[in-house]
Amino acid sequence: MIENTEAMEMRAREDVGLAQDLIPPVSPLAAALHGRFLAFHCTACFRPLESPLLCAACRGATRYCSAACFTADSSAHSASGECRLLFLRHNRDDGDTDLRVALRFLHLFESTGPVHLASLPERPRRVAGLLASDLEKVIEEEGEMAERIAEGAALMSLARDRDRSRVGGGEAVTPEEVLWAVLTNAVEVQVSEVGPLGVAVYGPGFSWFNHSCLPNACYRFELAQSSSEQGCAKPKSLLASPAAVGVAADTLKAWICAGSGLAHGFSKFGPRVIVRSIKPIKKDEKICITYIDLLQPKIKRQSDLWEKYRFVCRCWRCSLSSQIYMDLVLNGIELWQLR
Numbered sequence: 001m002i003e004n005t006e007a008m009e010m011r012a013r014e015d016v017g018l019a020q021d022l023i024p025p026v027s028p029l030a031a032a033l034h035g036r037f038l039a040f041h042c043t044a045c046f047r048p049l050e051s052p053l054l055c056a057a058c059r060g061a062t063r064y065c066s067a068a069c070f071t072a073d074s075s076a077h078s079a080s081g082e083c084r085l086l087f088l089r090h091n092r093d094d095g096d097t098d099l100r101v102a103l104r105f106l107h108l109f110e111s112t113g114p115v116h117l118a119s120l121p122e123r124p125r126r127v128a129g130l131l132a133s134d135l136e137k138v139i140e141e142e143g144e145m146a147e148r149i150a151e152g153a154a155l156m157s158l159a160r161d162r163d164r165s166r167v168g169g170g171e172a173v174t175p176e177e178v179l180w181a182v183l184t185n186a187v188e189v190q191v192s193e194v195g196p197l198g199v200a201v202y203g204p205g206f207s208w209f210n211h212s213c214l215p216n217a218c219y220r221f222e223l224a225q226s227s228s229e230q231g232c233a234k235p236k237s238l239l240a241s242p243a244a245v246g247v248a249a250d251t252l253k254a255w256i257c258a259g260s261g262l263a264h265g266f267s268k269f270g271p272r273v274i275v276r277s278i279k280p281i282k283k284d285e286k287i288c289i290t291y292i293d294l295l296q297p298k299i300k301r302q303s304d305l306w307e308k309y310r311f312v313c314r315c316w317r318c319s320l321s322s323q324i325y326m327d328l329v330l331n332g333i334e335l336w337q338l339r
């Protein structure tokens with residue numbers, strides 16, 4: 001989810017009206033509940049628990065709503081190292097949610113081998129189609145982010161109980177790269193007013209939507225019925241397609257199919273994301289969502305985007321030399337609050 005010249009973008013395949021779903025629901029490549037919800041929600045489907053089944057190995061830190069969720073998820077939970085991480089870390093703050101997503105994502109590589117995306121150029125660096133470039137730069141800077149990645153990768157290796165060797169065949173990855181891809185591509189899963197339940201990372205079918213501070217689309221999550229089975233997305237329901245040099249228009253279709261096939265064995269029941277238009281969109285127009293809280297003045301938006309996603313937004317709203325009315329008001333509110 002980084003916007004730069006190398007980024008993919010999504011465009012409308014045809015004229016789209018208001019409030020239309022642009023892609024079919026996309027299953028996560030990996031997802032994890034925030035620590036404070038582990039005791040109350042199912043680790044596999046994120047639904048609230050009634051009479052939970054507990055994972056004994058992490059002393060009940062991980063709970064499932066049903067035998068189906070338990071069976072579908074328990075091997076990924078233990079083989080990824082998530083179970084051991086939860087066993088080792090007693091205080092379950094939300095700080096290690098990203099680590100648990102990264103462990104699950106890494107496990108996906110180990111289990112499926114390289115995740116290939118036909119017709120994608122080799123540069124910039126991608127992990128399962130998600131932009132993961134500039135890691136070397138971040139590590140060289142030796143800032144807070146570099147520290148977080150080094151610490152996180154060390155914890156991941158401890159939880160996985162093996163060295164930090166590269167994983168996978170053709171598309172070999174390191175724990176650091178996977179964690180970096182998660183930190184810059186993952187989204188908070190918000191389904192109700194209780195706040196984000198956890199964090200999930202989705203394939204290109206979702207991650208290639210760029211950010212704008214004046215978006216024409218939004219996204220929402222839906223929790224799978226534990227009995228539902230997902231097939232491959234029907235091509236006719238795709239109103240968006242990727243647009244980038246060297247990428248065939250059918251790539252997304254292939255990816256959504258591959259993505260849901262992949263997710264099928266792993267996050268089959270995980271929270272699915274749907275992108276919907278919030279304005280009429282013309283054929284070939286770029287489709288953008290927002291990654292941040294838009295009710296903030298430009299300076300706050302830009303710092304949020306840099307901190308979390310490391311890019312400078314050049315959307316229409318950010319590049320105006322004089323502020324639009326909304327930003328004047330937001331700046332006024334900020335000044336008033338500082339008094």
Ligand SMILES: [Zn+2]
Pocket residue numbers: 042043044045046047064065066069226269
């Ligand atoms: Zn469940």
Ligand SMILES: [Zn+2]
Pocket residue numbers: 055056057058059062077082083084086
């Ligand atoms: Zn466990």
Ligand SMILES: [Zn+2]
Pocket residue numbers: 212213214313314315316317318
């Ligand atoms: Zn902007």
